[in-house]
Amino acid sequence: xxxxxxxxxxxxxxxxxxxxxxxxxxxxxxxxxxxxxRFTMEETCRAVYDLVVSRASRLVEVCQGIxxxxxxxxxxxxxxxxxxxxxxxGVEGNPADVARALDRAAREVGVNFLGGYSALVAKGATTSExxxxxxxxxxxxxxxxxxxxxxxxxxxxxxxxxAAAALGRVIKEAAELTADRNAIACAxxxxxxxxxxxxxxxxxxxxxxxxxxxxxxxxxxGPGVVDRALGDLEGATLDQVAEEMMTGPDAEPED
Amino acid sequence: MFAIMTVTGxxxxxxxxxxxxxxxxxxxxxxxxxxxxxxxxxxMILRVEFDESAHDIxxxxxxxxxxxxxxxxxxxxxxxALFTAVNEI
Numbered sequence: 001x002x003x004x005x006x007x008x009x010x011x012x013x014x015x016x017x018x019x020x021x022x023x024x025x026x027x028x029x030x031x032x033x034x035x036x037x038r039f040t041m042e043e044t045c046r047a048v049y050d051l052v053v054s055r056a057s058r059l060v061e062v063c064q065g066i067x068x069x070x071x072x073x074x075x076x077x078x079x080x081x082x083x084x085x086x087x088x089x090g091v092e093g094n095p096a097d098v099a100r101a102l103d104r105a106a107r108e109v110g111v112n113f114l115g116g117y118s119a120l121v122a123k124g125a126t127t128s129e130x131x132x133x134x135x136x137x138x139x140x141x142x143x144x145x146x147x148x149x150x151x152x153x154x155x156x157x158x159x160x161x162x163a164a165a166a167l168g169r170v171i172k173e174a175a176e177l178t179a180d181r182n183a184i185a186c187a188x189x190x191x192x193x194x195x196x197x198x199x200x201x202x203x204x205x206x207x208x209x210x211x212x213x214x215x216x217x218x219x220x221x222g223p224g225v226v227d228r229a230l231g232d233l234e235g236a237t238l239d240q241v242a243e244e245m246m247t248g249p250d251a252e253p254e255d
Numbered sequence: 256m257f258a259i260m261t262v263t264g265x266x267x268x269x270x271x272x273x274x275x276x277x278x279x280x281x282x283x284x285x286x287x288x289x290x291x292x293x294x295x296x297x298x299m300i301l302r303v304e305f306d307e308s309a310h311d312i313x314x315x316x317x318x319x320x321x322x323x324x325x326x327x328x329x330x331x332x333x334x335x336a337l338f339t340a341v342n343e344i
Contacts, residue, residue, distance in 0.1 A: 011298070014261055014331070068312055068316070071333035
């Protein structure tokens with residue numbers, strides 16, 4: 001072909017999509033809920049629902065348009081929100097109500113998951129953060145799309161042992177409440193050490209407080225990266241495979 | 256917008272006629288064509304241009320389905336922007 005792309009480039013790209021499953025893993029919209037705090041939990045829930053639905057109303061539709069235009073699947077469409085414990089600070093009531101409002105909003109806009117039922121308590125927990133942690137089993141067992149995370153340690157502050165103990169009980173209770181569904185509540189919960197300021201990856205996704213009102217993060221799969229890294233490791237031990245994955249010259253995250 | 260259409264399938268008479276007729280019926284202009292046979296496999300790449308406000312790329316893909324079935328081909332149409340981006344990485 002005479003323009004800037006030649007046939008080889010085009011066929012290589014098609015091969016990446018077909019053979020190595022090049023795809024857009026996720027498009028995650030991060031939404032700041034910082035101005036959703038109200039006097040009551042009911043009003044806060046309404047503000048959270050309205051904001052998420054209005055910001056993300058066209059997210060899935062636009063993603064589908066991009067899928068059609070590029071001919072590349074977008075596997076997941078997701079939302080992350082400000083750690084909810086920051087929104088419920090000083091608000092009387094059950095924070096799990098916010099999880100239910102977020103679940104309704106996620107359903108309304110058609111995303112696969114919504115993350116941010118979270119608290120960052122590495123150095124110590126506020127009253128609202130403690131309440132949120134206590135409510136995690138209820139929130140995750142009564143919603144389908146909401147994901148939760150708690151950061152309980154950093155290299156600088158050490159481990160918040162009270163939070164670690166509380167989370168142990170939370171995980172057990174979450175498992176028990178969803179025992180008939182393969183303990184699905186636990187699959188939607190991440191307990192972090194050294195979590196980053198903003199994280200678009202489920203289930204530990206949340207919208208960082210240093211971020212603007214609304215951000216879109218796109219995760220693209222690394223076609224063939226793992227395949228290439230493992231190609232020369234026939235008969236290797238699991239340790240060798242793990243080492244190659246972490247340090248290999250081509251190592252890149254797949255998601 | 257500019258888009259790349261790729262057509263692949265076992266070679267037989269009339270593939271180019273069928274594909275280009277379907278494009279002409281949709282008022283889509285062909286700017287460049289490259290075609291080759293690899294191991295008895297017909298491979299054609301077309302660079303096409305159409306007015307985005309009048310044509311939806313998903314609708315074009317759908318309109319090519321009868322040709323795919325009748326001629327036993329795989330036809331894809333994708334924004335040229337994708338190939339440019341991948342090529343630049």
